[in-house]
Amino acid sequence: MNPIQEYFYRIEEPERSTLLFLRKMILESDPEHISETFSFGLPFFKYKKKMLCYLYYSKKHKQHYISFYHGDRLNYPELIQEGRKKFKIFLIDMEKDLPLSFIMNVLDDVKQYI
DSSP, X not given: OOXXXXXXXXXXXXXXXXXXXXXXHHHHHSTTTEEEEEXXXXXXXXXXXXXXXXXXXXXXXXXXXXXXXXXXGOOOTTOBOTTOSSEEEEEOOXXXXXXXXXXXXXXXXXXXXX
């Protein structure tokens, strides 16, 4: 098992399935330009070999989130900065449907800064 698979394997259901689905959608959204790597113990996604976003868990909010690079340039009220310089996060509420179109729109916006 590679480190990325191990990362997701340690997450309990139903969070694991939700995050694996999100991972799949991100990778399939632009397979020619989006790649995945494992850095700092986290799954990172790169666009044209430059940082795009990553997945992590917030102990403060007790929720998983997707963190967007260049988030500081984005104006979405759903994104949280909380003192981060270049990133903003989107908390994933496991009790609600995954807002996939919103996440994909944010990713498309981030790409324009790469």
